[in-house]
Amino acid sequence: MKKLLLSLMAGLLAPTIAMSQSEVIDNSQSPPRQWKTIENEYVKVIYPEAFRPKAVYVANLIKHNAAVVGLSYGISKPKKITLIIRNEVALPNGFVARAPRRTEWFNAGAYSPMVGSLEWLQILSIHEYRHVQQMDDFNKNTVRYFDYLFGDLGLNLADVISKKPWMAEGDAVYAETKYTDGGRGRSPRFLTRLKGILLGGETPTYDQFVNGTYRDALVNQYVYGYVLISRAYQKYGDDFWEKLTDKITRGPHPFRLESAFRELTGVEFQSFYYETFNELREAWKKDAFTDAPKTDYTVRFNPKVSNNSLYYVKFDLNTVPAIYKSTAQGEEKIAEVPYSEDLSRIDYSGTHAVYTDYVPHPRYGFEGSANLVLVDLTGGSKSYITSGRRLYNPKFSASGKSILAAEFNDKMTWDIQEIGFDGKNLRTLSLKDLDLMEAASLNGDEIIAVASNNTGHKALIQARFGSDQYKVLLPFSRNNIFWLQTNSNQEILFEAQYKGANEIFHGNTLGEFRQCTQSKISAYAPTFDGTSLVYTEETPYGARTKKAELSSCAALPASQLVDFNYLGDNPSDNYNKFQPVPLSGQETFYTADSAKYTESDYGMFDARGFTPHTWSFFGGRGLALTVITDNYLRDFGSAITVGSDGEENTPFTSVKIDFKRYWPVFSILGDIRNRAADVNLNTQELTWREGSYGLGVALPYAFKHHLYNGYLQVDYSAKLLKTESFRLDKVSVPGSQASTYADQKVGLLFSYTKSAQHRAILPPLGVDVQAFYEDVDGVSNEEAPGSYRTYGQVRLYLPGFLANNGIRLTGNGQENREGTGNYIFPTPAFNPVGYIYSRGFDYLPADRFVKGSFEYMFPLSYPDYNLGAWIYFKRLYGNLYMDHTKVILGNNNANLNSYGAELIAQSVIFRFLPIDFGFRYIQKVEPAEGEGEIFLGTNLAVF
Numbered sequence: 038m039k040k041l042l043l044s045l046m047a048g049l050l051a052p053t054i055a056m057s058q059s060e061v062i063d064n065s066q067s068p069p070r071q072w073k074t075i076e077n078e079y080v081k082v083i084y085p086e087a088f089r090p091k092a093v094y095v096a097n098l099i100k101h102n103a104a105v106v107g108l109s110y111g112i113s114k115p116k117k118i119t120l121i122i123r124n125e126v127a128l129p130n131g132f133v134a135r136a137p138r139r140t141e142w143f144n145a146g147a148y149s150p151m152v153g154s155l156e157w158l159q160i161l162s163i164h165e166y167r168h169v170q171q172m173d174d175f176n177k178n179t180v181r182y183f184d185y186l187f188g189d190l191g192l193n194l195a196d197v198i199s200k201k202p203w204m205a206e207g208d209a210v211y212a213e214t215k216y217t218d219g220g221r222g223r224s225p226r227f228l229t230r231l232k233g234i235l236l237g238g239e240t241p242t243y244d245q246f247v248n249g250t251y252r253d254a255l256v257n258q259y260v261y262g263y264v265l266i267s268r269a270y271q272k273y274g275d276d277f278w279e280k281l282t283d284k285i286t287r288g289p290h291p292f293r294l295e296s297a298f299r300e301l302t303g304v305e306f307q308s309f310y311y312e313t314f315n316e317l318r319e320a321w322k323k324d325a326f327t328d329a330p331k332t333d334y335t336v337r338f339n340p341k342v343s344n345n346s347l348y349y350v351k352f353d354l355n356t357v358p359a360i361y362k363s364t365a366q367g368e369e370k371i372a373e374v375p376y377s378e379d380l381s382r383i384d385y386s387g388t389h390a391v392y393t394d395y396v397p398h399p400r401y402g403f404e405g406s407a408n409l410v411l412v413d414l415t416g417g418s419k420s421y422i423t424s425g426r427r428l429y430n431p432k433f434s435a436s437g438k439s440i441l442a443a444e445f446n447d448k449m450t451w452d453i454q455e456i457g458f459d460g461k462n463l464r465t466l467s468l469k470d471l472d473l474m475e476a477a478s479l480n481g482d483e484i485i486a487v488a489s490n491n492t493g494h495k496a497l498i499q500a501r502f503g504s505d506q507y508k509v510l511l512p513f514s515r516n517n518i519f520w521l522q523t524n525s526n527q528e529i530l531f532e533a534q535y536k537g538a539n540e541i542f543h544g545n546t547l548g549e550f551r552q553c554t555q556s557k558i559s560a561y562a563p564t565f566d567g568t569s570l571v572y573t574e575e576t577p578y579g580a581r582t583k584k585a586e587l588s589s590c591a592a593l594p595a596s597q598l599v600d601f602n603y604l605g606d607n608p609s610d611n612y613n614k615f616q617p618v619p620l621s622g623q624e625t626f627y628t629a630d631s632a633k634y635t636e637s638d639y640g641m642f643d644a645r646g647f648t649p650h651t652w653s654f655f656g657g658r659g660l661a662l663t664v665i666t667d668n669y670l671r672d673f674g675s676a677i678t679v680g681s682d683g684e685e686n687t688p689f690t691s692v693k694i695d696f697k698r699y700w701p702v703f704s705i706l707g708d709i710r711n712r713a714a715d716v717n718l719n720t721q722e723l724t725w726r727e728g729s730y731g732l733g734v735a736l737p738y739a740f741k742h743h744l745y746n747g748y749l750q751v752d753y754s755a756k757l758l759k760t761e762s763f764r765l766d767k768v769s770v771p772g773s774q775a776s777t778y779a780d781q782k783v784g785l786l787f788s789y790t791k792s793a794q795h796r797a798i799l800p801p802l803g804v805d806v807q808a809f810y811e812d813v814d815g816v817s818n819e820e821a822p823g824s825y826r827t828y829g830q831v832r833l834y835l836p837g838f839l840a841n842n843g844i845r846l847t848g849n850g851q852e853n854r855e856g857t858g859n860y861i862f863p864t865p866a867f868n869p870v871g872y873i874y875s876r877g878f879d880y881l882p883a884d885r886f887v888k889g890s891f892e893y894m895f896p897l898s899y900p901d902y903n904l905g906a907w908i909y910f911k912r913l914y915g916n917l918y919m920d921h922t923k924v925i926l927g928n929n930n931a932n933l934n935s936y937g938a939e940l941i942a943q944s945v946i947f948r949f950l951p952i953d954f955g956f957r958y959i960q961k962v963e964p965a966e967g968e969g970e971i972f973l974g975t976n977l978a979v980f
Contacts, residue, residue, distance in 0.1 A: 061786060062737045062750060064402040066672045066697050067123055072639040077630075079103040079115060083639050083669060084122040087447060088144065090627075091158065093634055095120065095142075097626040098162035105216055106163065107170035109270075110279045118169050119645075119669050124449060127395050127405035127427050128380070131161045133168035135189035137650040139669055140165045143403070146445055147493075148429040148474050150226055150519040150532070151379040155219035156493025159620065163220070167212040171205050174279065178286040188651040188665075197949055199289030201247060207262020208278060211270065211613070218601070218617035219493070219515045222263060225538050225609040226517065229559045229575050231256045231264070231317075232609060236325050236558070237577025240314040243307065244903040248945040251796050251899040251912055254334045254354065254579070267613050268313045273302060291947035292906055320608050324557035326577055335579040337361075338378055342566040343385040348414070349573075349582055350376050350383060354795045355840045357744065360390060360412065372417035373744055374410075375792065378580075382520070382562075384440075386433035388414050389458075391440055393429055394421070397739045400700045409442060410743070411458060419743055422460035435478040435525070439463055443474050453486060455502070466502050473500075477521035477529070479546070485510070485529055487518050492623045497521075497531065499546055510548045514599035515617070522564050530563035530570060533598055537605030541572050542598070543590045550598065551590035639670075641698055646673045654680075661689075672698040682863070687711040687724075704733035706756060714861045716765075723770075725763045727863070729780060731756025744792045745803070752784035758813065760860075778823060778860060779816050784809035790834060798894045798914055799843030803834045813860045824860040826853035842895045850887040875920035875933040877959035877968065888922040897940075912943040934962035 070085040075092055080099040084092050103115050119139045126143035129152075133140045142165065147157040155163075176184055176192060183191035214222030221227040234241065234255065241250070246261050269277050284297035298306040333353060340349040351368070352358040358376035360383065362369045374383070375394055383392040390412040398404040409423045409431055428442040440456045451472035455463040466473065466484065476486040479499070488498045488507075495518045497511035510529075511518070517539075522530040529544040535552065539559035543551045554560040558575040566584070574583045596602060601617055604610055620626075646668030653663050661680020668674065675694040682689050689710030696703040709728040716723045733754040740747045761775035790803025808829035815823055830849035837843050853862075873880040874888060896914045903909040916939040924931045941955040953974040960967045 061748065062702050062735050063671070063697070064400060064737055064739065066401055066670065067125060067403040068398075068401050069698055072670070073636050074639040075634040075636050076117075077634070079117055081117065081119045082122065083119065085124060088122050088124050088449065089636070091144075091449065092122075092636075093629070093631045094627045095122070095158055095162065096634060097629050098159060099166060101620070101626070102162050102166050102216070106166050106212060107174075109275050110170050110174040110282070111276070112170050112174065115170060116173055118166075121669055123403040125401075125404040127407045129157060131165045133165055133172055135172070135192055135650070136665070137645055137648075137667055137669060138172070138189065140169055144449065145427065146449075146451060146472065146474075148443060148445070148451070149380050150224070150517045153219045153221050153224040153227070154489075154493060154495050154515045154517045155213070155217055156489075156491070156623075159217070159493060159623070160213055160220070163213040163216055164209040167209040168205055171208065171282075174282055175200075175286060178283070179288055180286040183289075187653050188649060190651040190653065190665075195286075195289045198291055198947070199285050199293045201258070201262075201294065201948065203247070203258035203262030203265065204278070204294075205262075206257075206259045207264070207266035210259055210263040211266050214613065215615050216618055218619045221259070222267075222612060222615070223515070223604065223610050223617075224517050225534050225559060225605075227263075228260060228609050228612075229539065230254070231260050232321055232324070232558050233575055233577040235314060235318040236321060237331070240311060240318070242901065242903070243310050244909045244945075244948065245901055247948050248909045248911060250901050251354065251896075252901060254795070264317065264612070265310065265313060268316070269309070271613065277301070291949070295906065317608055326557060329576045329578060329581075332578045336378070337582045338573050338580050339376075339381075339383050339562050340571045340573060340582045341383075341385040341564045342571060344387060347566075347571065347582070348385045348390065350374065352376070352794075353579070357792060357794050360414075360417075362414070371414055372412055372419060374412070374419075375744055378561075382430055384432045385414070386437040389433075390414055391431045391433065393431060393442075394741070394743065396424075396741045399738045399740060402739075409440065409456065409460070422458065423456065424460075428454065428456075430475040432475075432477055432521070435480050435523075441476045441478055441484065443476065451489070453484065464502050466500060468500065468505060468507060471498075471507075475519070475521055477523040479523055479527050485521055485523055485546075487521060487531075491627065492620070497529070497544070508546075510544065510546065511550070511595055512599050514603075515601070516598050516603050520562055524565040528565070530565065532561060532563070533603070534610065535593075535598065535603045535605075537607040537609035537611070541570065542593070543570075543587060548595060550593050550595055552593045553585060553587070553590040641668060641670070641673045641696075643668045645669050646675075670698075672696070682710065687713050700736070702735040702737065704735070704754075706731050706733055706754065710863070712760075712861070712863060721766050723763065723765055724767070725760050727758065727760050729756045729758040731780070745789060746792065747789040748786065750784075750786040752782070752786075752809075754780075754782045756780040757816075777816050778813045780811070780813045782809060782811040794841070796841045796896065797843065798841060798896065799845055800834045801836050801843070805832050806830070811862070813862075822859045824854050824862065826862060827851065837893060837895060839895065842893070845890075845892045845894070847890040847892070848888070850885070851883075852885040854884070871972070871974075872920075874922040874924065875935045876918070876937065876957065877935045877961050878922070878933045881926075883924045883926045885925040886922055888920065890921075891919045893917045906948055907946060909945045909948065910942050911945060914941055914943070915939065916941065932963075935959050936962075937967075 072083055073086055074081060074083045075096055077096050077100055080096055082092055082096050107115050121141045122144055123141060124144040126145050129143055129145040129147055131142040142161045152160055180195045183195040210221050214220035241255055246255060280301055281297050285293045295306040335353040337349050337351050347363040349361055350358050351361045357373050359373040360371040362371055383390050392410055393407045394410045396406050396408050406425050407427045407429055408421050409428050410419050411422050412419050427445040431440050431442040434441055442454050444452050444454045451474055453466040453473045453476045457463055472489045474487045474489055476484045478484055482502050484500055486498050486500055487495055489495050490513060494513035496509055496513040498507045498509050500507040517534045518531060520532045527546050531542055532539055533542055538556045540552060540556060541554040541560045541563045543553050553570060561573040563570050563572040569584050569586050571584050573580050647666055649664045649666050651665040654660060661678045663678040665676045666674050673696055678691045692707040694705040707730045712727050713722055713724045736751045738749040758778040758780045763770040763773035785808045788805040790800035793800050810827040812825045813823045828851045833846040835844040894914055894916045898913045900910045919936040922933040937958045937960050939955050939957045941953050944952050944954055946952050955972045957972055958969050
């Protein structure tokens with residue numbers, strides 16, 4: 038086990054300086070822009086010029102929160118943090134990271150109810166800034182040695198080994214709730230699914246929450262983390278998690294959380310875990326379902342009655358979301374769609390549906406669009422009608438011949454756009470000092486809209502195209518209002534939170550309101566159906582469609598939905614019993630101390646770009662000192678390695694400098710090394726000195742087409758390469774001379790695969806391709822023999838015969854010319870791990886080989902079985918395979934054929950490391966013999 042851990046650490050810490058095959062380019066950059074910066078004693082804000090009107094607001098938010106956010110960690114004077122604003126992203130998000138230490142915010146705004154009703158930048162200034170304090174508090178005691186040895190990557194390693202993501206995310210949600218008058222802890226939506234799970238049966242095991250499961254759709258680490266963090270604060274005091282972190286940092290290892298918890302409390306963590314969720318179940322038990330028989334997890338969401346037909350989105354663990362139509366015979370599947378209950382909505386009218394699809398920028402990961410897609414409900418065809426814009430919450434107009442959508446524009450405001458079916462803008466409604474997040478049509482000109490002011494408070498308003506006047510129907514508050522629907526009688530349906538649940542409300546243009554549901558968990562997505570309403574109800578086993586009469590809605594004064602009168606007294610919106618803490622004078626933060634902030638330019642070559650953030654002593658399979666740098670925008674960086682090559686056991690120095698600001702990614706490449714190779718039938722050793730320098734260019738291109746995600750990348754590098762000082766068994770080679778070569782390499786990566794359902798083993802459909810060709814030709818000495826090599830692999834994915842079965846067809850091959858009398862490449866064409874040829878046959882270098890494989894994979898069981906914290910078995914699946922390989926070496930040919938079966942256990946060890954344990958039976962065709970073996974595999978993501 039110790040040897041395994043050391044091997045894993047070496048693999049994790051070894052940055053790649055040069056590889057024979059192409060690697061996917063890190064596209065986490067923004068398009069070239071004029072970047073600016075302002076700063077105070079707590080934060081340096083780097084932002085594109087267009088963000089200037091809100092830069093002071095952000096700096097003041099951080100300054101305000103610096104006084105309180107870190108107190109429970111004993112931090113009264115936080116260290117200064119660098120904050121990068123990326124305001125061209127289509128999906129709202131934010132993160133804190135090392136390498137280098139920074140936080141990044143995506144300023145798309147909160148157009149959905151997923152994070153409550155705080156102003157978007159305000160919630161980031163609490164949640165992400167809390168992560169900064171967590172990260173800084175972790176770098177102490179023994180953890181500092183990880184920092185000394187490996188820099189930021191060492192800190193990440195210590196973090197992933199000893200802590201769990203739920204600790205950080207749950208604590209950040211706790212902070213955003215404690216220090217504000219909103220936050221997810223005050224939104225019933227946040228705990229909805231957890232409530233359903235607990236009311237439906239037993240508490241999921243800790244390993245199911247941490248490692249995931251294929252048996253059910255569980256909540257993410259934000260949700261169960263918030264509950265665990267909160268209860269520990271309640272039970273053990275406001276400094277508990279700081280004390281726990283202190284113990285963890287004194288000896289980080291995979292079991293440290295549990296042992297530290299026991300040392301501090303005298304209670305086993307598992308006991309605390311189950312007590313916490315049993316207590317929650319008890320608090321919610323009055324809402325237990327008696328009319329929902331236990332079923333597999335299934336969601337029917339987003340209903341709409343159109344042309345006397347009921348449409349909705351449906352999916353489960355075995356299928357991707359799709360639009361369905363309810364018929365007398367059952368239900369009819371119309372079209373599969375990308376869908377998220379938190380971020381998506383679909384509207385229907387006549388023969389069409391419309392929704393938003395999130396499409397990446399072809400080059401820049403920190404730019405994207407939210408395009409409108411029109412669906413033909415008669416045939417299921419889908420077409421993009423907009424491109425390059427950010428349009429959300431689409432809804433058909435009263436006539437059904439146009440679409441209303443909220444747009445986040447380049448001025449960072451939210452307007453309502455009316456758009457034709459051809460994607461052209463018809464008209465715009467913009468109101469000063471208000472962001473319009475959603476709209477529903479009353480008639481040809483009037484709309485009802487969810488409006489947000491500059492403090493994030495939401496209201497229902499009535500407005501008119503062509504006018505800057507509006508009428509407030511439901512006053513501004515922190516209530517999490519969403520999902521408008523209207524009808525020809527100028528009636529309104531919408532969601533809002535009330536007494537610990539998400540409920541459906543009815544209203545009108547007179548400002549009169551009625552409550553239409555009293556849900557046990559939550560009710561969503563209302564729509565009119567004559568004198569009735571149809572909506573989605575959360576259940577312990579997913580979500581179902583329900584119907585209620587409008588006449589049953591009970592009058593409720595508007596005052597009950599504002600001024601925090603909507604808050605309840607149960608865990609769904611008041612778990613910690615915090616009193617709301619409004620941000621006093623929030624409006625003034627946009628201009629306060631603006632004269633003290635001096636704006637300056639921020640360029641690519643900041644000092645951070647030349648300051649190492651990570652270093653290590655591993656270089657592939659050898660020992661080496663590697664130093665890595667990146668600027669804050671991560672569009673300029675370098676990696677320098679000095680060490681010993683593990684393949685040839687010779688010293689080398691390698692340099693790679695990346696310029697990633699523009700579409701072609703340029704790299705400056707340099708390498709000096711001693712080389713060694715066995716020659717003359719491996720009886721003698723040839724050594725020589727080799728140096729190279731040159732330029733690399735990569736052209737990445739990401740794309741998406743509905744449910745299919747694609748990536749294309751072409752690489753090219755050109756280097757001048759010089760060889761000299763040839764020795765054979767340490768004796769100079771007579772007549773040898775220095776030679777100069779032109780080394781050129783072209784690589785290709787291509788992938789186009791369909792989004793997979795929860796239980797899929799392979800992509801249900803798709804193809805991926807990897808290929809490269811490298812050629813070395815003499816330029817200074819015509820007699821200097823060159824070499825070439827080429828490698829390619831194609832994998833095709835097809836659906837199997839049963840649910841979650843998959844077929845993978847693989848073809849790959851290699852051809853090369855090198856060796857005695859020719860230039861010898863320093864690394865193999867690919868990393869020869871596992872079987873390169875047919876399973877059961879060892880790999881030997883050859884002039885050429887071609888291989889084809891057929892694999893049929895199918896699930897067997899989902900055991901969810903754990904042995905303590907050591908290992909968790911998540912899924913067992915089988916693989917039936919056949920391999921054929923033709924190998925050519927000189928004038929000799931060989932056909933290598935085998936077939937057999939594999940049993941694979943998809944597992945997680947130490948609750949963070951995914952490992953596949955497999956048993957393989959191999960039947961060779963010639964020689965006719967069988968054998969069994971055990972193998973390991975992992976898909977470890979880079980953190």
